[in-house]
């Protein structure tokens with residue numbers, strides 16, 4: 328049985344007090360609680376402060392291009408569906424440059440866990456506003472205050488047919504770890520958005536701010552994550568941010584639908600792969 332420290336490769340180089348420490352801790356706790364095998368786990372990260380997780384969390388890792396976590400993670404899962412594939416993005420990585428991939432991975436229900444660390448800012452590039460930044464926020468790229476209405480990842484995921492939609496807070500590590508454990512057990516695409524302060528570039532959405540504005544869905548005994556309309560209503564409430572498992576349903580994962588086709592004959596003529604022609608094309612790139 329592994330313990331939390333077995334997943335600790337090295338100390339991360341984040342700013343002191345960054346919410347990413349809480350995210351890292353939650354990942355280690357959840358991995359230890361489930362005794363995850365690092366050799367059967369792949370963490371795919373994008374470009375951003377969150378991307379440093381590959382350096383410090385023990386598992387196979389792929390630190391890819393900005394915004395391209397989900398195509399890589401999908402490719403890994405389809406090639407080796409037995410692996411636990413965890414994608415990690417920032418709010419810029421996921422909802423700005425990576426937004427198209429996000430919607431399609433959600434609707435396809437690819438069997439991966441997707442952790443979006445939402446600090447409502449571009450951290451690595453020194454504090455430009457992001458798609459989740461609040462209207463009016465003053466930053467180096469919005470000196471007169473942002474004029475854009477922010478988007479909400481869980482709301483987008485629900486509209487796109489998401490099957491596991493959760494939100495945690497890096498200031499509540501035990502709760503975030505619990506969400507990660509549930510996500511690992513889910514069959515299909517599991518989104519966890521982790522609200523996470525960037526203490527260096529976002530002086531508005533601090534630990535105190537999040538604590539004041541979030542509430543735990545688990546505290547509400549009348550809330551059931553299977554009720555889509557109720558999930559939608561909670562996500563629409565702009566005064567309070569729900570934390571917890573927001574919505575879950577069962578649908579077949581993409582890989583279970585796609586992979587059996589590999590062994591089937593192709594029904595219509597002309598749709599098969601012309602291998603000699605393909606090899607000729609590939610030869611040009613060698």
Ligand SMILES: Cc1ncc(C[n+]2csc(CCOP(=O)(O)OP(=O)(O)O)c2C)c(N)n1
Nearest residue numbers: 374375376377393417418419420449450451
């Ligand atoms: C194609 C491309 N466009 C832009 C960049 C510059 N860039 C690097 S990280 C980043 C945003 C980082 O913000 P986020 O994804 O929210 O991650 P954080 O640093 O906050 O964890 C940008 C715009 C890049 N590396 N590649």
Ligand code: SF4
Nearest residue numbers: 342345376450525526
């Ligand atoms: S810049 Fe912000 S997100 Fe990046 S390590 Fe520092 S506090 Fe964390």
